[in-house]
Amino acid sequence: MTPYSEKDEQIALLAKAMGHPARVAIIRLLLKKQTCICGDIVDELPLSQSTVSQHLKELKEAGLIQGEITGVKTCYCIDESNWEKIGKLFDGLFNTTYKAKSCC
Amino acid sequence: MTPYSEKDEQIALLAKAMGHPARVAIIRLLLKKQTCICGDIVDELPLSQSTVSQHLKELKEAGLIQGEITGVKTCYCIDESNWEKIGKLFDGLFNTTYKAKSCC
DNA sequence: CTTATTAATCGTAATTTTACGATTAATAAG
DNA sequence: CTTATTAATCGTAAAATTACGATTAATAAG
Numbered sequence: 001m002t003p004y005s006e007k008d009e010q011i012a013l014l015a016k017a018m019g020h021p022a023r024v025a026i027i028r029l030l031l032k033k034q035t036c037i038c039g040d041i042v043d044e045l046p047l048s049q050s051t052v053s054q055h056l057k058e059l060k061e062a063g064l065i066q067g068e069i070t071g072v073k074t075c076y077c078i079d080e081s082n083w084e085k086i087g088k089l090f091d092g093l094f095n096t097t098y099k100a101k102s103c104c
Numbered sequence: 105m106t107p108y109s110e111k112d113e114q115i116a117l118l119a120k121a122m123g124h125p126a127r128v129a130i131i132r133l134l135l136k137k138q139t140c141i142c143g144d145i146v147d148e149l150p151l152s153q154s155t156v157s158q159h160l161k162e163l164k165e166a167g168l169i170q171g172e173i174t175g176v177k178t179c180y181c182i183d184e185s186n187w188e189k190i191g192k193l194f195d196g197l198f199n200t201t202y203k204a205k206s207c208c
Numbered sequence: 209c210t211t212a213t214t215a216a217t218c219g220t221a222a223t224t225t226t227a228c229g230a231t232t233a234a235t236a237a238g
Numbered sequence: 239c240t241t242a243t244t245a246a247t248c249g250t251a252a253a254a255t256t257a258c259g260a261t262t263a264a265t266a267a268g
Contacts, residue, residue, distance in 0.1 A: 003150040004125035008132065016123030020256085021108035021116040024197075028112065031200050038215060046107040051257050053216060058255095072214045072265045078202045087198035093128075094191035096135050098182045124226085142245060155227050157246060162225095176235045176244045 011089055017062035022047060023055050030065060030078050038067075038074045115193055121166035126151060127159050134169060134182050142171075142178045 002009055018024055022045055029044060030036050042052045056076060059065045064086065066079045106113055122128055126149055133148060134140055146156045160180060163169045168190065170183045 002125070004129055008125045008128040012123055012125040012128045015119045015121075015128070017119075019116055019120030019123040021106070021112045022256095024112040024116045024119070025108055027197070031197075031202060039213095042215090047256095048258055049215070050217080050259075054256080057216085069215085069264090072212095074215060080202055083198075083202050087195075090194045090198050091191075093131070093135075094187075094194050098135060098184055098187050126226095143243095146245090151226095152228055153245070154229075154247080158226080161246085173234090173245085176242095178245060 007089075011093060014062055014064070014086055014089065017058055017064055020055065022052070023059055026052075026055060026059060026076075027064065027078070030076060036076045038076060041076065111193070115197060118166055118168070118190055118193065121162055121168055124159065126156070127163055130156075130159060130163060130180075131168065131182070134180060140180045142180060145180065 004012075018027070025045060026041055029041060033040075038053070038056065041056070042049050045052055047055075056065070056067065060067055060076075063079055063082045065076050067074050067076045069075075108116075122131070129149060130145055133145060137144075142157070142160065145160070146153050149156055151159075160169070160171065164171055164180075167183055167186045169180050171178050171180045173179075
């Protein structure tokens with residue numbers, strides 16, 4: 001269906017999800033802070049509640065984070081089941097030591 | 105000016121550049137193959153010459169690749185001076201071992 | 209039951225991205 | 239000099255993204 005490899009599609013999807021500074025900031029927040037309530041994330045970002053919610057949804061759909069509704073609040077966290085795999089995917093691409101070729 | 109950290113902006117910019125399967129495929133091609141002539145890249149992708157040229161421009165602007173005009177052809181390659189740094193940027197983010205927190 | 213809080217979703221406008229064909233500029237080949 | 243080749247750029251249409259306020263749904267608090 002898609003003319004690209006499964007791996008390339010996967011990396012592109014994940015990279016796209018990380019392709020906005022607000023989403024990078026959210027990921028970093030979830031890696032650092034104890035609290036991961038949606039409202040707390042909204043407070044840390046210069047964006048409206050609805051926009052942050054949209055960014056959270058994108059990160060969730062890409063498999064980077066998980067959201068768990070508890071009562072009236074929603075707690076977000078890094079999706080542990082994918083995190084390591086994602087790290088390795090990027091590692092496999094970016095930490096290929098590049099050797100200069102003849103052409104340039 | 106920007107409300108986000110320099111690092112988050114940098115990562116987002118690079119991730120965005122990798123956020124399309126065609127561009128991931130181009131990077132992988134440049135990592136693997138000897139030849140890096142624009143025309144060869146066009147041949148490997150299911151896209152028109154102008155579209156590939158546009159993707160190459162984006163990768164170049166993000167600092168991921170370099171292009172060198174030699175006669176009537178242009179030879180693209182991984183930007184060695186940035187490659188390692190970029191790998192470390194992503195490594196620093198994705199290879200943070202995530203420890204489950206109390207909240208979810 | 210009523211009201212308040214929280215976060216998702218809807219509707220929408222503005223911007224950006226993606227893709228293409230056509231054109232252009234530059235070098236190479238004849 | 240003329241023609242061919244290569245790749246960048248232009249113009250443009252369609253689609254996707256980003257952001258917001260308003261609304262909704264669900265639980266919590268009174």
